[in-house]
Amino acid sequence: MCSLTLERCLSLVAGKCISGVNESNLNPLAGKKSNKKSGPSPNKKVVSAGLLALVLGFLTFLVYVPSISNDYALDDELVTQGHRLTSRGISAIPDIFDSFYYFDDAGNYYGYRPLVLVSFAIEHDLFGEDPEIGHGINVLLYVLTCVLVFLTLVRLSGGQSLWFPALATLIFALHPLHTEVVMSLKNRDEILGMLFVMLSFWAAFRFVDRKHFGYLPLVVIGFAFAMLSIPTIAPFGLFISLALVLFGNPGKVELAFVAIPIAFLTGFYLPAEALRFPVMLLFAALPFGFLAVLGKWKLDAETAVSGTKNRYVYWVAALGLLILGTWGVANYKRMAVQRGYNLPEVSEQMLLRKKPGRRISLSENPMALGATTSERLGTSFSVMGIYLKLHLLPYPLRYYYGYNQVEIVPVTSLWAILSLLVHLGLLGVVLLFWRRFPLLAFGLAWYLAGVLAASNLPLLMVGIVGERLVYPASLGFAMALAWLLIWLLKPDTDRAGLSFKGLSPTMMGALLVIIVGYSGVVVSRASAWEDRYALFSGDMPVLERSAKAHHLLATESVVLALESPLPQPEMVRQAHFHFMETVRIDTTFPLGWFDLGRLRIMMGDKEGALAAYERSVVVDTFSAESFMDLGTLYGDLGREKDALKMYLGALEIDKGNLALYAAVSFQYFKLENYDRAIQLNQQALKYFPLAFDPVANIGKCWLAKGDTLQAIEWFERALPLKPAEKGLRQTLNDLYQSQRDSSQVSPF
Template sequence: MAKNKPDEKLTPEIILTESKPFLSLENFGSQCLIIFIIAIIFYGNTLLNGFALDDGLVWTDNKFVKNGFGGIIDILFHDSFYGTIGNNYNLAGGRWRPLSLITFAIENQLWGQTPWISHLINLLLYMVTGFVLLKLIRNYLLPAKPLMAYASVILFIIHPVHTEAITNIKSRDEILSLLFLLITVLISLDVANEKRKASAILVAGLSFFIALLSKENGLMFLFIIPVTLYFFSKLTLKKIAIQSLPYFFLVAVYIYLRVSIVGFSNEKVSELMDNPFLLATTSQTFATIFFVFLLYFKLLFFPHPLTYDYSYNQIPYHELNDLRVIVSVVIHIALIVFCLFHLKNKSVFAYCILFYFASIFIVSNIVFNIGAPMAERFLYQPSIVFCLALVVIVERVFNLFKLTSSLQKNISIGCLLIISIPAGWKTITRNEVWRTGPRLGMTDVLSSTNSARANTYAAANYISLIDTCKNETRIKTYLEKAIKYCTISEKIYPKFYTNLMLWGFAYSRLDSLDRAVFVWKQAQSLQPNSSYVNNNLKSISDKYFNLGLGEGAKKNFNQSIYFIRKAISIDETNTEYWYNLGGAYFTINNIDSAEISFANALKLNPNHKQAKQGLDAVRMRKNLK
């Protein structure tokens, strides 16, 4: 009887029955316990965190979620952002991710807005994801190699790039999606390898549909599931296709429901903040996407620095002749070629490559605009196979040097301990940055220095601090910092309305009214119907007008004219401004200017009695001359 080759996969049956004592590192229960402890050590401090960033969009400001059980129906039948911003979202295809919002609604009903409970649930879901992933890798991806399976899951659990997905309450959609997708794959493999009855596909289908209700990532598992069955079962291609059919049916149902509820629009988004490649040529778009792929690799190997924002212009547009773009293209082509050459022998590396490409493809901006060039949470799913491949590479190196199994075990444990120290420090300190929205914004702007959005949000965070601050000196400092970041943002993207709105507010609070008017005028040109800007401009124009009236009452008519003209420079359509300006000019005997002012008032309101009288008085005085 021929011996198994080193690369040949052993049958899963040999590890389904646990034979190792509980205290052994190879015991599944023991491994789960350690994963549980590590997850608490790395993410326990998130329980001290509050709400931050997009949590308002999906919870604290979402009227459906805040309605608790009563809002669940509305959550199911509306876009996920509708409860907060109505139809004012600006992303292709809408967002229908009801599952995470339903969990928030349930929490709100039971405990109100209690962030530590939400963070605890995210942490527990992360742990369970680790347990399911461990079972999947032990049973099928690396059968008969429990320590390698364990090492790959530990690397996944401690990877700092996951901090956004775990620490940001809003990112529960990522956690739920991956958890139920892994359950789907595990059950599918059990059925394919005859460890469960065929009827278990119903459970797998339910899990898959739940994953789709969490986030769109599950769509790519129409590819990943049959690929996984090909690599880790003995099914023929025909049987793989048959077993995969239910998932295609469920995707069809999901798409029908999604389109029926939120519709579908793939129109070009005209706002740069929601379409990062709006100003890029086609070649620049693809060059930049490949550069982003390289950045993803970099973050997998070296997750520093981390930031919540990579929007325009944190990642500048690149050209195809950029050396870094060329390197990225070469790397990815090499991976594809390697995968094609090793498909037939079912190399675990080929599987990792296919899984990674499928996972990253849906968030790559290649097919549709996702609203940002990249995000760290998008590595949550593909990082699984990165950790798996890394462990297998280390094992191959050990075998190359013919190390004993005992020495391999000791070195592996030592390496994991060494990696855990910087990974733990990075994760724990990063969790602290996510403690509050202002802390996150004011910290990450130091990393995302070229991002218009990060600078604007930093300004917003400093402005938010003045609401509870009683110290005038400190308030002034906060406002000056806000102006600094707004100025930077304006240089990056002059037409960013939100930035101009905040910039004007900061100037107005410092009584730099002329500068506030200048900035808000720019904002008004972008959104003429903005009630916020228009109301603020009216407030300042009225202030100037009242100052003018006050100076007039003091017989300081030149000062009165100065202030009323400022009011008119803001609002040229106000009849009273023109009428009173005419009166001031008339008083100092500037008859021509008075005539123009009264005439302008009458153009705006032909029935203005006092303006008519003023114009008659001007003409009478002219006739006397």
């Protein structure tokens, strides 16, 4: 009963959203009206849109169910698992909206994606920190996204034959490239961004088709929520406005009420202030230019929201929105400062690459440390070719595509040239056939926009290639592939619904390949994403040339060895092997030599650790930990002067580290340079005026110098800072006795 009701609701949603559709779009393969009868044949069983939405949703859920039992995996700690904000539950929501997406104690910070953190905060408040709950929510959000994709494509294709929306949604829902997005909790931002874009997309057509202002807030809120989930979804907002023009009959006022808020939100989130107004103007004006090109400029008399009588009132309102949005983008900083908000600091970091925030390392993107114009162009074109290959043949997949995985090539490279020619050819199809085959052209344009954004040409990406980066673009690929399959295999697209009777064996085979082939890869990736160790070890055969992959596997092996109640010599040996591979592949890999040194200390190999640490301080001259650990090791080996040199190097890097002041002053103390030790501790008190150790250490230095009165004075200053310190009380007691001050002996 419940499923029938849900089916009926989905059928109603799919059916009512097509009123006012241009009849030339009824057949997804033709640009002109079909002459064939469109009703269902009495001797053919037809599947309704509602039932099909349920089937597609259930199939998607079924394929991704194995991932729900997975543990935490790569980078999940960025949003959950002990996160400093989301672990506090809903009480942290105000702080989440006033914080960066990522920030740490070292001063690194970037991004503004509060909605994804809010989702985890609510989840933790209701269910606690449980990875299975998180994975289950990811799967449900993805299923909902696929249902919205289907309903939107039903509208785009005219709502008659369901072959195109069904096949495109099937390809999108089961495509293995989405496994990283769905199976990684950290990538919930990608799911939410796409979900809310599709919600805005669907609501925009409801607004235009049904002439009801009640859907307009859903358009704006949906896109705003998408931007608050992941701002890089912004380019697809333009496609909402363009789709209204291409597949609907919007009046200019209706179009303005959709295009202007989307343009404003896009401009607001741009990190580069100089680009905000031009981009906002482009997003607002381009749909109207498209409207004129299609000859739909004079449709207001028939389709204005409230008819011709009041259309000028709505024009004034739309123009007011544009003016208000422009003024807001230009003045939001001043307004926020006046009201005491922290918005200016946050908003300037809304995108990943905005300085000073996220620095992209060589291991994340080989072009980060500099590439020629030829290399930047050639590699970007090459990356676009890699993405096309992964869409066509999504195997083998991997969690990492950074250094040593994607070759840096000049623009004259054969692969770069071939990729450029192929993508220019796809662009040519868009420009030549957008009138005749609008669904094909729209899908290809959507795909090209998404792939171009992820190609490293506009901005360097964290991970030169990433499966998650083309998650939105894959919808365009699914549309284009579905169109091509229908064009080649010719199922019955001239009748309403979805008829399987008389379906050719070739079409059945294509469907079987998509369902079985894609599902098999998805299920296998669910095993790979079971936990961090399974992911890092499972993908290692295709990542043997990656320094970062070896480092991640080695680090996780050490973690498991330390967490085990029993000795794990094999796990330790495996960690050592992969740390060695890390520094062999990339001798400058950050933390490679340092972690190798720490592991060798754990193994009792001090000489081997010494060699690793000495390389570490040469490779990473900004790692205070490397200098400090090497200093400690020098001290253990009796090389006090070398230890002091390392501690001073660490202190130069991190002047706010109390432990470093203690270590350096202790080295001076051992070298009997008491004056320098006192000076270091006094310097520490400038940063940490209430710290116990610097005060007590100064007392020890005066005592070593033979000045008992000065020692007593400093020890007396230290005691209130740590009243329970029995050793200090005993020392003071002994000093008072030595001074024969019996009045002070009894308290100690």
